[in-house]
Amino acid sequence: MGSSIEPPKAILFDIGGVVVISPFQAILDYEIASKIPIGYINYAIQAGPHDTGAWQLLERGEVELNDAWFTSFKSQLSRPEVWTAYLAKLASQESVGGGQAIDGGKPRVPSIDAKKLFWSMMKISRTPDPYMYPALRRLQDSGKFILGAFSNNVTFPPGIRDDTGEIYTKELILPPPPSPYANDSSDITTCFDIFLGSAAVGVRKPDPEAYKLAVREMDKIAQKKGMGRVTEGSTLFLDDIGINLKFARRTGLRTIKVDLGRTREAVRQLELQTGMKLLREEEGGKARL
Structure with missing residues (x-):
């Protein structure tokens, strides 16, 4: 798939609303x-x-x-x-x-449970997005890019129970066979060279330090792999929140906005940026997950 756009060296993903269904x-x-x-x-x-x-x-x-x-x-x-x-x-x-x-x-002010x-936000975001997740896996299989994630996330205490009294697990809910992803790891972090969570590093998007940290870590990995240097300008960032993208651009990153319910369009943009074919759809435009 040809493209006149210079591909990024690193791709930084948000998780919820990008790789998995949006909370x-x-x-x-x-x-x-x-x-x-x-x-x-x-x-x-x-x-x-x-x-x-x-x-x-x-x-x-x-x-x-x-x-x-x-x-x-x-x-x-x-x-x-x-x-x-x-x-x-x-x-x-x-x-x-x-x-x-x-x-x-x-x-009156709504009374919110x-x-x-x-x-409900946590549970829905355990499901891989039918367009972006396969695209991520194809990028991973290509080995052409440093893949990173920065998620504004939560640390779950061991054994915590949800609102129904069930012990909560954050593992992915993978599609059943014959999906090619049925046997993937249920740990989303295995899809990336580096996974940064706000609750662990103590900084959250849109703080510019979040993006600078991600670029530094991806640069270290790129050098170890002999893939050259990763800079802000050679990093493509995908997120579903406008303010996060705004501050990422101010920090020097390239960006793609992932709108709610429109991840397919975002993958099309990702194809243009990477020069790779990332969408493989069933007849009628249905995603293959």
Whole structure:
């Protein structure tokens, strides 16, 4: 597959929403089922605050995942000032599209089951994406690139139970035979030369230090393999969150935006960047996983 674009030396992947099914899908499903305005939950999460927000602290590994954290997470999603700001953001629209009981003419702050929401996000993101995961495996088999991952992730205490009382495992839910990936490792980290998790390294995207760290680590691996140097400019980064991509570009990385439900289009862009054929689809455009 020919391309006039100079291929990257390293490719850095986000995990949720890129390589595996997006946890944002679980958020969307929860909002629809609970009649909460679409986008509010992610807005509340992103509102942080950066230094003290429950979600941010968990992803930096500064707090433990336990009942106290779930209480804090619920509070993060229930701040009146954030809810008011989000309603103001939607003010130009015909309606807010949801919300709970009307009080004084305005929807009250939604009461969100933080534990149920969190575990639904974790469970859905155990499933490999039907387009991106096969593309990743083909890139891995080619041996042409240094493959890295940087995920804003969570450390799960041993034996932790989900909202149904079942012991949670973060292992991939692989497709059954005759899928060519049925016997893959259920450990997603085996797909990469280097896997960096925010909870382990203590820094999360979009902090520029996250990207600099990833490039440094991939550069070390490239030199050991005799593949030359990896720089910011020779690194291609895939993520589903705009602010993460914005700061990656500011740091010097090339980027591909992976939109919710549109990973196939992102793989097409990846084909152009790498010069490789990465999509092998069944007739009718269905992914082969």
